[in-house]
Amino acid sequence: MCASPSYRMQFMLCAGTGCLASGSLDVKEALDRELAKRNLQDEVQVIMTGCNGFCAAGPIMVAYPDGIFYNQVKPEHAPLIVEEHVLKGRVVEKLLFKEEAAKDRVPLMKDIGFFGLQRLIVLRNRGLIDAENIDDYIARDGYAALSKVLEEMTPEDVIEEIKKSGLRGRGGGGFPCGLKWEECRKYTSFPKYTICNGDEGDPGAFMDRSVMEGDPHSVLEGMAISGYAIGAEQGYIYVRAEYPLAIQRLQKAIEDARAYGLLGQDILGKGFNFDIAIYPGAGAFVCGESTALMYSIEGKRGMPRIKPPRSAEAGLWNQPTNLNNVETYANINPIILNGADWFASIGTEGSKGTKVFALTGAIANVGLVEVPMGTSLKSLIFDIGGGIPKKRKFKAAQIGGPSGGCIPSGMEDVQIDYESLISAGAMMGSGGVVIMDELTCMVDTARFFTDFSVEESCGKCVPCREGLKVMYDKLTDIVEGRGQEGDIEFLIELGNHINNTSHCGLGKSAANPVLSTIRYFRHEYEAHIRDKHCPALVCPDLIDFVVIEDKCKMCGLCYRNCPSGAVIWEKKTVARIDLDKCTKCRTCISNCRFGAIR
Incomplete structure (x- = not known):
């Protein structure tokens, strides 16, 4: 990333849902005011990007051309940033990232373990473009794949390239994407449809939302190429209504793509017609299932239907339909531009490319990550995720959402690919990873x-x-x-x-x-x-709530944090719990560092 020729410096400020909730819009307003106050608005530009990925550190801002990473930026930091970074060329030390156990802060984003160990394909534009500016996407090879396809490739060529790449659907089932496109193309009934499943409903998952918010054109381009390959002229993006920012940015992206001749009639003058509409879903988890999703678009109750026939033969309105999820479509541009062999060289024998994961739960670095297939769970948790906070022990990882399973401590070396996870009793799913520590039942x-x-x-x-x-x-x-x-x-x-x-x-x-x-x-x-005992001390009906005298360090943490006044304690004395006042809220257990309450 380099500063624009008209600006000597750019601040790329995250405007994903997480950072917006943390106040990034207020940070932008404060920076713009401070720059204008010092007459620097024509030299330094503040750009709102999509999700940067490191949600735990938000609001996040990266200063280019140097790539200085600032985290937990607040509006009151604006004068300091302008004075030190812009005018004096000095890094603002207190806003640099610092690992929990590290001594020094890290200035450059590329040197932070969370970022340095990832490989970005789907998230290639993460934090580098204004999600609402089509020119930013085009400047980074956006729509170049669509142009190549229409100029140089037949639909059969496209399908063969996707098959050769080994790309499998990233929505959970892992069905080979090229085979699905090939199956849909062979049916001659028209019209045909291509659908993007953006109905992300797994607890703790936010991969698709972040892509739709931060890089919407990558989804539109992938869908247009799919439409060309299967012979469809209409696409639908099914997005849950709880994602208003994603819907807003997708809608603007569609309008801009139409204005640039990249959607609609006679795209790029090549006689290819393809347009996209957004369908907001009501948030039913079952509508993540392809046939239920199609029923929902048709205005029916979202319920799965009997197969066969499969959607490739009789899907939306009983017509041939291809459906992939957000992440799958976002892979299409780099595959077409870099070639199938390039993509197939990444990952494992049966699982090619990369996978985007949402890391949540008892993990230091909550956020969005993309790693090559075959990366170990251990690397994901400890090298990228930063390990378990508060020096607690890793207990298990729930992978694949409510349809997945738990992988326990001792199996951290399992590879993250379709086959290995199934063998371990979990599944890839759409990519939600919930980390659990020793205090999890x-x-x-x-x-x-x-x-x-x-x-x-x-x-x-x-x-x-x-x-x-x-x-x-x-x-x-x-x-x-x-x-x-x-x-x-x-x-x-x-x-x-x-x-x-x-x-x-x-x-x-x-x-x-x-x-x-x-x-x-x-x-x-x-x-x-x-x-009748909960070993993790989570289930209130199976906990005694008594202090173990020989483990109590008489620190008073339980006393100071108890919301009901049930803990009796004085300096240099062992704490006691008044069971008549105790509400079994577990606050004492959560705050005790010595395991002195059971």
């Missing part, structure tokens, strides 16, 4: 994801509609102290039945969180059932 975690699936079930088939509710009730009995011998075996049998007999892919994986936690944390289930 795995039984309660399984109950949380089951509750989500119960609420989001469309109710069409009995195993999902009734089976998940029975499973949730049984888990509730266990965490509330009513568990009985045989409950574990019952959950395993029920979970296998739900997975094997449910109608759609969502139901067929809904029991995975329960089955994987039993597989790796059966001892926790047994402790809940037999000992």
